[in-house]
Amino acid sequence: MKIPGFACKSLPLAVALVLANSAAAQFEPDPLGLTRELPAVYPQSWIIAQDASFFHPNDGKFIVLDAADDSQHGRYKGMFNGSFVAQLAIAESRPEMYVVETFHSRGHRGERTDVLTFYDKRSLAPVGEVVLPPKRALTLPIKFSLQLVDEERLGLVFNLTPATSVSVVELERREFLGEVPIPGCAMIFPTGQRGFSSLCADGAMLTVHLDAQGAVLSTERSETFFDAQADAVFEKPAMHGRMAHFPTFLGNLISVDLSGDSPVIASPWALANGVEGGWRPGGVQPAEADSAGQVYMLMHPGGAEGTHKDPGSEVWVFDPEARQLSARIALRLPAISIELTRGESPLLVATNINLNLDVYDAGSGNHLRTLADFGQETPLVLHGAR
Amino acid sequence: MRGLPAAILLLCAGVSLHAGADEQRARVNYMLNCQGCHLPDGDGTADRIPRLKNFVGYFLHSEDGRAFLINVSGVASSPLPDSELAELVNWTLLNFSKPQLPVPFQPYTAEEVAELRKNPELDPESRRKRILAELQKTAPQLAIPPVAE
Numbered sequence: 095m096k097i098p099g100f101a102c103k104s105l106p107l108a109v110a111l112v113l114a115n116s117a118a119a120q121f122e123p124d125p126l127g128l129t130r131e132l133p134a135v136y137p138q139s140w141i142i143a144q145d146a147s148f149f150h151p152n153d154g155k156f157i158v159l160d161a162a163d164d165s166q167h168g169r170y171k172g173m174f175n176g177s178f179v180a181q182l183a184i185a186e187s188r189p190e191m192y193v194v195e196t197f198h199s200r201g202h203r204g205e206r207t208d209v210l211t212f213y214d215k216r217s218l219a220p221v222g223e224v225v226l227p228p229k230r231a232l233t234l235p236i237k238f239s240l241q242l243v244d245e246e247r248l249g250l251v252f253n254l255t256p257a258t259s260v261s262v263v264e265l266e267r268r269e270f271l272g273e274v275p276i277p278g279c280a281m282i283f284p285t286g287q288r289g290f291s292s293l294c295a296d297g298a299m300l301t302v303h304l305d306a307q308g309a310v311l312s313t314e315r316s317e318t319f320f321d322a323q324a325d326a327v328f329e330k331p332a333m334h335g336r337m338a339h340f341p342t343f344l345g346n347l348i349s350v351d352l353s354g355d356s357p358v359i360a361s362p363w364a365l366a367n368g369v370e371g372g373w374r375p376g377g378v379q380p381a382e383a384d385s386a387g388q389v390y391m392l393m394h395p396g397g398a399e400g401t402h403k404d405p406g407s408e409v410w411v412f413d414p415e416a417r418q419l420s421a422r423i424a425l426r427l428p429a430i431s432i433e434l435t436r437g438e439s440p441l442l443v444a445t446n447i448n449l450n451l452d453v454y455d456a457g458s459g460n461h462l463r464t465l466a467d468f469g470q471e472t473p474l475v476l477h478g479a480r
Numbered sequence: 481m482r483g484l485p486a487a488i489l490l491l492c493a494g495v496s497l498h499a500g501a502d503e504q505r506a507r508v509n510y511m512l513n514c515q516g517c518h519l520p521d522g523d524g525t526a527d528r529i530p531r532l533k534n535f536v537g538y539f540l541h542s543e544d545g546r547a548f549l550i551n552v553s554g555v556a557s558s559p560l561p562d563s564e565l566a567e568l569v570n571w572t573l574l575n576f577s578k579p580q581l582p583v584p585f586q587p588y589t590a591e592e593v594a595e596l597r598k599n600p601e602l603d604p605e606s607r608r609k610r611i612l613a614e615l616q617k618t619a620p621q622l623a624i625p626p627v628a629e
Contacts, residue, residue: 255528255529256517256528256529257528257604257605275602275603275604275605277552277553277600277601277602277603277604278553278554278556278557278600279553294557294600295553295557295558295559296556296557296600313602315600322559323559
């Protein structure tokens with residue numbers, strides 16, 4: 095009598111087994127454990143959104159996105175970390191990216207360690223690190239806090255304790271070489287073969303050339319070319335090769351040629367010359383250049399003392415050689431930061447005031463798409479991928 | 481508010497600047513340009529920001545030290561005009577480090593500051609150590625405390 099009872103009880107199980115078998119016959123499960131890699135050189139339309147995690151900065155992120163892809167899952171390429179308002183530099187000659195970041199031994203407190211972390215572009219995995227003096231400037235992300243010189247052999251890190259200096263790292267051997275004082279001056283603008291320039295509080299530029307071991311070969315101070323009280327320059331120029339185009343708070347542009355041993359500083363000219371409305375540059379990352387050397391600038395009307403970080407309602411496009419305004423792009427939403435993708439038909443990507451990314455055709459100014467929901471909170475700085 | 485006049489009186493009693501100097505302006509200039517790092521009481525921080533309090537006056541015992549205080553980038557590159565900068569440095573010396581000053585104290589003039597600030601020091605840390613080491617040798621009676629690294 096046990097058998098029918100058994101059979102009866104087993105029936106649902108048997109049915110379930112049969113159903114499972116037939117489902118298995120139709121359902122091909124995804125293979126697990128696959129790791130896919132990104133290309134060693136990123137396509138031209140890719141950007142890296144730097145999310146500084148403004149409200150919890152030891153959890154910063156760099157998110158790799160294809161700005162030309164309309165599908166949400168298609169454009170999200172990957173993510174890597176950057177602790178405590180990190181800075182990023184991307185190599186072209188090696189499949190590497192460099193993140194200078196800060197850790198504390200107990201998370202939010204304890205002994206501070208600054209490191210330059212080496213990331214593999216393909217796997218987005220950390221593949222090496224160099225420990226630095228714990229002095230790097232802890233500021234909102236700014237590209238000129240970490241720069242590569244000497245054909246990407248040396249990495250330079252801006253320090254602020256508040257004494258200012260630059261840490262020099264050999265990137266091939268992954269070795270800290272030393273520290274160069276730049277008293278009263280700030281930021282790193284690559285200059286010549288193996289040098290850099292910094293902006294000084296008194297309106298001059300300090301230029302330092304290094305030898306292959308990172309020791310100082312020469313130091314030179316330029317004539318003063320701006321007045322920090324009357325019309326300060328933004329420390330965030332639009333860079334095209336070794337040409338640095340510095341906007342000023344009042345809306346002038348000063349182009350500095352850093353290709354030679356000494357900076358060649360051009361005379362300033364007014365960006366909004368002949369345009370009514372009190373337009374001035376502003377934002378977190380207000381100026382960028384495209385591959386052809388055109389300068390793009392976030393502009394806001396009604397500029398006044400203190401509006402230099404206001405969002406821009408338009409992007410103005412300038413030909414810096416002709417000293418001419420060549421186009422005005424009205425933005426869908428005001429923006430705080432802009433970046434251009436590489437190539438002949440660049441995309442203009444703008445962090446809008448909702449902290450999503452608006453993508454425009456830089457040539458026509460047409461809004462193409464908005465990148466949202468990619469895990470971002472505060473994507474304050476955008477890096478054209480290389 | 482009640483404390484303010486008293487504070488100013490005390491300040492005036494403790495500090496004597498040369499004729500024409502404006503102590504209140506010097507104090508405000510210190511607040512706006514210096515105390516962010518050197519702190520309101522001139523203490524600095526042990527390993528990063530040089531102490532002014534009961535220390536900065538030692539530098540005036542050496543000719544190079546006197547020049548250094550103006551050559552140092554925070555002073556040389558200051559946005560203040562020469563006269564206000566001289567006033568501020570004199571006030572800082574008297575306010576924070578009077579016991580360490582040579583007697584008589586020779587205040588900086590605007591002309592002296594104008595000349596010295598033309599050459600901002602490119603390696604202030606090394607020069608500071610050099611000057612203090614020299615003073616520890618040549619003026620042992622000052623008993624300058626060891627300099628924090």
